[in-house]
Amino acid sequence: MGRSSFRPGRQLPGFLLLLAALIAVGGCRKDKPEQEIQQVEKQSAPETEAQLARLAGDLLSLQEQIRENPTAVELRTQLLTLATDAEKGVLRAVGFGRIPENPDNRPAVQQNAERAAFLDGCRWLAYLRAWSRDVNQPNFGSIQGELPAARTIYQHKAVDQVVTMVETEVK
Numbered sequence: 001m002g003r004s005s006f007r008p009g010r011q012l013p014g015f016l017l018l019l020a021a022l023i024a025v026g027g028c029r030k031d032k033p034e035q036e037i038q039q040v041e042k043q044s045a046p047e048t049e050a051q052l053a054r055l056a057g058d059l060l061s062l063q064e065q066i067r068e069n070p071t072a073v074e075l076r077t078q079l080l081t082l083a084t085d086a087e088k089g090v091l092r093a094v095g096f097g098r099i100p101e102n103p104d105n106r107p108a109v110q111q112n113a114e115r116a117a118f119l120d121g122c123r124w125l126a127y128l129r130a131w132s133r134d135v136n137q138p139n140f141g142s143i144q145g146e147l148p149a150a151r152t153i154y155q156h157k158a159v160d161q162v163v164t165m166v167e168t169e170v171k
Helices: 011-027 030-046 050-070 073-083 106-133
Strands: 090-098 151-159 161-169
Touching: 030 090, 050 073, 050 090, 050 151, 073 090, 073 106, 090 106, 106 151, 106 161
Parallel strands: none
Antiparallel strands: 090 161, 151 161
16 A cells, blocks of 8 residues: 555645635635625525515505505505615506406416506506605596506416516606
């Protein structure tokens, strides 16, 4: 058997120099940049589907309350607070599309319900933008204008309905 070149107590100058350099470089790091990196990672971490589903339910609940009471400024304020993600600079809203029982052409009806849910969400975004400028105007059901550009960030499909959460930039 061959002899091992490593013997306890024997110094390995190259290895020790490398180890000392790594320790020295590692010891010179500032803690603050590392904390900033961790904070950025937390901010940019995507929301989970469960978080989005919970938010969609909360938004939908407030939107339904506003439908029932279209002049309620307090409900608009609550919705604005919940719908605004200031860190990301976006507004979020939920749209709803219904699917009739036993449709003849399920794929086409499903697609139409998805489109209706998206457009309904965009309509709510238009209200949110208006209410962010003046929470008193317009009353729900009386907005006119163009729908904002939006993207779908969450969608739940069931046999009889589609719920879609959309977001747009705060302007």
